[in-house]
Amino acid sequence: MNRVRKVPLRKCVGCQEMKPKSELTRVVRTPDGDILLDPTGKRNGRGAYLCPSEACLNVAVKRKALERALKTTIPQEIHDALRRQLVGDGDAR
Numbered sequence: 001m002n003r004v005r006k007v008p009l010r011k012c013v014g015c016q017e018m019k020p021k022s023e024l025t026r027v028v029r030t031p032d033g034d035i036l037l038d039p040t041g042k043r044n045g046r047g048a049y050l051c052p053s054e055a056c057l058n059v060a061v062k063r064k065a066l067e068r069a070l071k072t073t074i075p076q077e078i079h080d081a082l083r084r085q086l087v088g089d090g091d092a093r
Helices: 054-062 065-070 076-092
Strands: 009-011 018-020 025-029 035-038 046-050
Touching: 025 065, 035 076, 046 054, 046 065, 054 065, 054 076
Parallel strands: none
Antiparallel strands: 009 018, 025 035, 025 046
C-alpha cells in the first residue's frame, strides 16, 4: 500500500492564504540581522513566507505584516531590494 505524503502548508503574510510551501518564497532575518530572500528555505533565522508576486509584497509592507513576522523594523531600501529580487524570481517561474 502506497503512503500519501503530506504537503507542508505555509501562510502568505500578504494575502493570508495557506499554500504549499514550495509555491511560496521565504524571507528570512538571519541571526546577524540581515533580511534576505531564501530560495532554499533552509537558511538559519526567523522566516516569513510570501507569494512570489509584487501585490502580496505590497500588502505585507502596507500592513507591516513582514515586520511583525520577522520581529524587526525593515528600512525602505530593503523593501526595494526584496521587490526587485521577488519580481525577478517571479518571471523565471
